[in-house]
Amino acid sequence: MREVILKQSEQIIHSLAVNQDVKVKGAFDSMILAGMGGSGHPGDLLNALNITNLPLYVHRNYDLPLDYLRHMGLKQPLVIISSYSGNTEEALSSYRVARQESLGILVNSSGGTLVDWAKRDGLPITHIDFPGMQPRHTLFASFSGIFAALRNSGLAEDITADLTQTAAQIKKITPDLEQPGKTLAQKIKGRIPVFISTDSLGFAAKNFKIQTNENAKYPAFWNTFPELNHNELVGFSKLAATKNPNQFIALILRDDHDHPRNQVRMDVTTKLYEQWGVPVEQFTVPGTSLLEKIFAAITFGLWTTYYLALAYGIDPVPVEGVESFKGELKQVSGDLT
Numbered sequence: 001m002r003e004v005i006l007k008q009s010e011q012i013i014h015s016l017a018v019n020q021d022v023k024v025k026g027a028f029d030s031m032i033l034a035g036m037g038g039s040g041h042p043g044d045l046l047n048a049l050n051i052t053n054l055p056l057y058v059h060r061n062y063d064l065p066l067d068y069l070r071h072m073g074l075k076q077p078l079v080i081i082s083s084y085s086g087n088t089e090e091a092l093s094s095y096r097v098a099r100q101e102s103l104g105i106l107v108n109s110s111g112g113t114l115v116d117w118a119k120r121d122g123l124p125i126t127h128i129d130f131p132g133m134q135p136r137h138t139l140f141a142s143f144s145g146i147f148a149a150l151r152n153s154g155l156a157e158d159i160t161a162d163l164t165q166t167a168a169q170i171k172k173i174t175p176d177l178e179q180p181g182k183t184l185a186q187k188i189k190g191r192i193p194v195f196i197s198t199d200s201l202g203f204a205a206k207n208f209k210i211q212t213n214e215n216a217k218y219p220a221f222w223n224t225f226p227e228l229n230h231n232e233l234v235g236f237s238k239l240a241a242t243k244n245p246n247q248f249i250a251l252i253l254r255d256d257h258d259h260p261r262n263q264v265r266m267d268v269t270t271k272l273y274e275q276w277g278v279p280v281e282q283f284t285v286p287g288t289s290l291l292e293k294i295f296a297a298i299t300f301g302l303w304t305t306y307y308l309a310l311a312y313g314i315d316p317v318p319v320e321g322v323e324s325f326k327g328e329l330k331q332v333s334g335d336l337t
Contacts, residue, residue, distance in 0.1 A: 035082030038135030086112020181303025
């Protein structure tokens with residue numbers, strides 16, 4: 001995994017090249033990205049960057065939310081089916097519905113049944129050309145490939161230059177983020193982390209939480225300002241009276257461009273949490289653009305959760321819990337493929 005982190009910026013350049021000619025045809029009024037786990041993350045990232053020319057709905061379920069779109073007057077979505085393995089049953093379910101409804105489809109995968117079906121049906125494919133990896137560790141490749149296809153199809157703003165520049169910058173700062181990540185991991189060890197940001201870095205906070213779950217095999221949570229001040233904050237106000245008052249730790253991801261009132265909220269929240277016995281760590285995310293900041297925060301999260309896994313004596317790569325669940329599910333209900 002350490003090699004994956006150090007080389008993840010290379011995913012961007014490679015994926016842009018591999019998928020440079022992929023294009024979808026047709027007239028669309030919206031987009032749906034259907035994907036589970038790490039395969040759904042590119043949709044969240046596209047929305048965080050606000051670069052699509054049509055509304056994009058990220059779908060994490062079986063079938064497709066067509067009734068909802070039609071209620072909104074949207075009848076011709078492009079359906080992006082994203083599954084790293086190509087065998088995720090929810091994604092395959094979405095593919096079947098899209099075909100039944102004669103909708104435009106773009107497949108994003110590294111192989112499996114999904115690619116077989118797409119080739120059979122003559123559909124465009126963005127290839128995640130990094131075999132043998134965990135889906136969550138191919139986010140930069142998956143995002144870059146889908147972006148390339150949408151750019152080629154006139155469905156997304158052309159940020160190729162920014163993406164290439166960001167790849168170079170992430171390659172440069174990745175080694176610098178290793179020690180801060182290792183230090184934070186030691187502070188988190190033994191506590192349940194809560195990752196917090198404003199909406200601009202909300203995807204990064206969520207990704208930090210997911211990397212903790214899958215890399216360190218440990219519970220974690222995330223939230224955003226100012227919403228958490230209206231509910232979640234109260235949940236920490238009486239921890240000092242519990243049997244385990246030190247069970248949580250908060251990490252605030254800060255952006256120099258956060259709304260001034262949210263910056264004040266971060267300061268006041270930090271003060272209150274510390275009074276209530278909840279340690280707070282803060283990290284100002286480096287970067288000159290939102291794209292660069294999100295990718296830097298993701299990298300910081302990878303380092304932190306990598307070292308957190310090592311601190312617990314755990315291999316950060318496999319997700320045996322997920323595989324065990326899939327095996328049990330298959331025994332109970334069979335295989336959708």
